[in-house]
Amino acid sequence: MKVLVVGANGQIGKHLVTFMKDHDSLEAKAMIRNEEQAAFFENLGAETVVVDLEDDIPAIAKAAEGVDAVVFTAGSGAHTGKDKTIMVDLDGAVKTIEAAKSVGVKRFIMISSFDTRRQAIQEAPASFAPYVAAKFYADEWLRRTDLDYTIIHPGLLTNNEGTGMVEAAEEVGRNEIPREDVAKVIIASLENENTIRKEFQIVKGNTPIQEAIAAI
C-alpha cells in the first residue's frame, strides 16, 4: 500500500515515514513544502513530492495520483499566524480531501485535534479556539464525503519515546501521548479496515497499539 504522507516534514510525519521504511506492506510518499526538506527522506530512501498546501487542488491531486491512501498530518504550527490556521489546517486539509476524491483515492487518515466537537470550540481558550474551529470544519468536511476515512484525535503531543501502548476509544480522559505512538497508531489504522468511517481519541495507556486499534 502506497501512502501519501501530507505534512511529512512535521514531527509525526517524520516518525511515520521512518516506520514505513521498515514495514512490509506500507510504502511512504512524502509530500513536503520545499526541496530543502527532501534530504531527510532521501536518506531514508523514501520518495518525495514537493507541493505546498496553499497550492491548488490539482497540484495536490497530482501528488496523490497512484497512491492507495492519504494521511493528513500537516499543521500550521503554534507559531504561525491565525491566517495559516484557516489556510493550512482547514483549507489545506479540505483541498487534500478533494484532491484524494478527484484521483479516486478512497482511504484517508486525518490527524485531528483531541476534541473537535462543537462544545470544544466554545470551551477552548481564545488563543486556541481558532485552531479547534479549523479542525472542526476539516473533520466535518471529511465526514460528509464517501471516503474511507479514519479520524484520529490524539491527546497532548509530547516528544517522549513511544511506549507502543495507548488508550483508544471514542472518548477517553485527556492525557499526553508521544508523537512516536501517534505515528504507530496511524500505521495500525492503515492495517485495520475496521477503522474505516470511524474516529477515536488516543492517549498514552496500557494496551498494545495493535490490540487497541483492532478493538475500535
Place this chain on the structure above:
Amino acid sequence: MKVLVVGANGQIGKHLVTFMKDHDSLEAKAMIRNEEQAAFFENLGAETVVVDLEDDIPAIAKAAEGVDAVVFTAGSGAHTGKDKTIMVDLDGAVKTIEAAKSVGVKRFIMISSFDTRRQAIQEAPASFAPYVAAKFYADEWLRRTDLDYTIIHPGLLTNNEGTGMVEAAEEVGRNEIPREDVAKVIIASLENENTIRKEFQIVKGNTPIQEAIAAI
C-alpha cells in the same frame, strides 16, 4: 415579517434596520454585541437583543426565537486579527445558521463576499485569502442545509449614497456598490420568494433594485 438582523451595528446593518423602520411588512430585531450599541436602534424604535457571535448556539437561538427570517450581515472587519476571521466570519455565521435551524426559522439571507468560489480563494492576495476562505465555508455550510436561503455576493462596498439601481446576476463584472443599495437588495430579497435557494452577485448598475431582484 420579523427579521433578526445579525450584525445590526455594522454599516449595512444600520441601513437595513433604518429602511425597515419605514417598511409596511418588515420589522427588524437588531442583534448587537453590547448594550452600548443599543442607542442607535432605540432611537429608531427598533427592538434590540444583545448576543456576541462568539457565544454559543443556544444564545443565538434565543435571539432568533419568534422571528420569521434571519439576515447575517456581520463581519469581523478589516482591522481585526485573522482569529476573528475564523471565529466570526466563519464560525459565527455557521452558529447563526444552526441557531436558525434549531428554532425553526427557515428564511436566511447571507451577506457573503463578491466571489467565494474555490478559485477565488486561490487567486486572492495572501492577506485577503483567509477572509474569502471563511466566507467560502460559511456559504457552503448554508447550501448544505434545507433552509430557504439567499446568498448575496456584493461587489466592493462604498459609503456612496445609494442609487436604487444595481446589476444583479449569478455572475457580473467586478465593480463597486454602495452599502445603502446592498441593504435595499436585502429587503427586496426578503420580499421576493423567487430568491429562495439562489445566490447572486450585485454591483452598481442601471436596473431598479426591485426589478433586478425579481428577475433573479
